[in-house]
């Protein structure tokens with residue numbers, strides 16, 4: 001996986017880019033939580049669940065189906081999240097589904113069970129450019145941990161900052177169209 005806080009990059013970029021009228025602060029926080037949620041499957045390591053099992057790390061919690069179910073459940077609270085049902089569902093789904101997509105770009109571990117429960121097959125992106133993050137704090141505080149952060153800055157945070165700026169600029173342009181009249 002990329003480091004857990006790097007999974008927040010996409011919801012942060014989309015949420016800040018779209019603005020708080022569309023993505024309220026509450027929905028933004030919910031999206032960030034949703035983007036990190038799939039990695040709670042690591043508790044399976046302590047319970048003896050095998051990595052390659054559908055219930056193991058990068059298994060069912062990383063699937064599009066699971067993201068759909070969680071987004072649907074979260075949509076029930078759209079009023080509390082101070083948004084519309086459509087935006088709540090879309091934002092939660094994309095935030096959570098982005099987790100598995102980012103994981104699939106890493107150069108270690110096993111693939112992602114994107115299509116569970118239809119198949120337990122694990123998938124990787126054809127471009128595995130992100131250094132996989134070590135699991136465990138002691139291994140993370142090492143030269144390899146620094147290499148992981150550098151790789152995430154280049155391949156995740158930088159594109160997300162550009163993405164955020166583009167959405168923001170587009171919104172500004174829509175709100176204040178430039179007129180050609182003299």
Ligand SMILES: [Zn+2]
Nearest residue numbers: 001038039103
């Ligand atoms: Zn993960």
